[in-house]
Amino acid sequence: MTRAVIDLNAIEHNTALLLRAAAGAGVMAVVKANGFGHGSVEVARAALAGGASWLGVTSWAEARELRAAGIRAPILMWLYGPDDVPPDADVDLSVSSTLALEAVARAARRRGRPAVVHLKADTGLSRGGATAAEWPHLLTVAGKLQAEGSITVRGVWSHLATAEDPADPGLARQLIAFGHARAQAAAAGFDRPLVHLANSAAALQVPQARFDLVRAGIALYGVEPVPGRTFGLRPAMTWESTVILTKRVGPGAGVSYGHDHVVGRETTLALVPVGYADGVPRRVAGRAEVAVHGRRCPIVGRIAMDQVVVDAGDLPVRAGDRVVLFGPGTGGEPTVAEWARWAETIPHEILTGIGPRVRRVTRPGPAAAGRRAEPAGPPSRPGRR
Template sequence: MTGELAEAVVDLAAIEANVGRIAGATTAAVMAVVKADGFGHGAVPVARAALAGGAAWLGVTSAAEALELRRAGLTAPVLSWLHGPRTDFAALAAADVDVSVAAPELLDAVAAAARAAGRPARVHLKIDTGMSRHGATAAGWPELVAWARKYEREGVLAVRGVWSHLATADSSPSGVSAQTAAFGEAVAYARDAGLEPELLHLANSAAAFTAPHTHFDLVRAGIAVYGVEPVPGRAFGLRPALTLRTEVIMTKRVPAGTGVSYQHTHVTDQPTTLALIPLGFADGIPRGVDGRAQVLLGGRRSPIIGRVAMDQCVVDAGDLEVRIGDPVTVLGPGDAGEPTAADWAAWAATNPHEILTGIGTRVPRHHDGKGTFTADVRVEGALPSCATEGKR
């Protein structure tokens, strides 16, 4: 570290190689999802590494995220997909950003902005195929399609894509099949109504490796880009890209019966050495993991004990000879035995996405452009991609 109390080091070579593995599993184009500041890794450097690895598209949630990429000089196609009625669609059109639309009211707003800007907007219509979240319902799809076709004829927008999102690609093939069928029906309706979308997209990270019939024209990869295996119990050769590390800032030897941190939720049962590290729940350490979570200290895993505070937590170092300034690895790829984001997700009863995006902004990100990881982009154990099934 270079003077900070903690740092998150991002291996951009791992990002690039992970995208290469995803691309090697499909004949479709790959969209690297860099929302939430690149899942906490840094959206702009991650986007550059992903494009170098073979991604053709970038995906974000909001207009602000899309415009950040454009301000950084990235010119690759970008899709932004979560908007409200006050979104500045004119700015997105001017920045050459595609937008997702799932309701006629928002389609009206996009069309009005396109008229004002004097240039057509490019939209991707989203259908809800079983997520019961964002996307037009089957009952509302005909109205959305009809308005989109009307605006296309008027020349104010072009329907570039039709898409949906899978709910159970990591756990339920039957659920994927049902959603894929519903998606096919929605696409057929849109085409019968006169729309000619060039991009159909449904697959996420898990489906990229396990469900080639969902790939269509574009695969949207999120968590896999960052090296987290998307299907429990299966490995596709991905490498975690982020390492979170800090250092010991205080040590103390305490006797048995010592209460630790707020409310003394942990009391030592024998003499031990406590090591304080300057990371807490404001930095992404989940508050309720005492007694379960571990860090790598002195070459071995040691548990976090007591209630995690906003800025700090306590590690039980046992009989290790620990000094102020000793390095601590909180999470990483696991090469040296350190916990991974998946380990932390299990301890906190959440998913790795929340662990990675929860690392606070006061932890500086350092991007390693060199990296040591290289990989064949062929995917061992993945289902073969089909060149025609599901393709337009």
């Protein structure tokens, strides 16, 4: 009754759009968190068909799922502890510290094959990455381990904090810091690594951040990453459910737990089997709307674990009717960006919060039959510096 319909043509479209915007750089499709709730394997295949040359994940479980599905494109993984180094050399690993680097090298020695790593510099986000003070030592250790054959340094990268506003001084500081990190890497002998810095917003509007790869996250799924600007991205997910019960009530009827909402006039209430266990944030009560018969209707009363109540007014609603929680917005339905505003959060949280009870249904569209083959290995460097 409740499902998320995934438009894989939209994923392909968005990937191709990002590839054009990158103007010579490649695209790494970030498919972590089950492809932002869209299905990692399906999204990965669609993104590769749209021109992506790399995939990005956070964990070995995410990487393993892609490999088990037969996807052979290069993968970068960036979150793991010293005791969680993947038992396989089939993915590239981000390294932010000498502790992690040494753990990766030990695992590589046990395997008898060098680990392929991307050295990450902290340029101002203060999350992952080596600080400016730590970076020279990380480079020195990486050089020694590469010389002994334990690792191969393939990339140098960092992550941006404020790419949504090109005029933000923090962005300029990060670009300068990344330039210093790259220069030090070159001086340490890593003169031709794969360089990547740009996220979705930077890929679209910060040319000096594009380098060899751009890492596309939220834009891949059709959410415009820059407030107030549109780039032609197409939302890929439509979240829909079904009316299972209707009732006509009069003024004074209380709705759901606590009777936070009391009906002020005669109206039709529609029961929809989706709740906070499925990813509907409780805080959207009294704010959120859904579309029924192409018209917006408010969710009223408290959000329950498994159900919400919609005030359909005088619409001729009956059990079995389709309810759209959010979609592309082309049919008048709410968008995920609107749901994020109602929930006082970001679209990322709404999309990744849709639970496993919600069935994912892919809609491949006419482009599926002609999809290009995915790259079998790391692409040649576009040469942007």
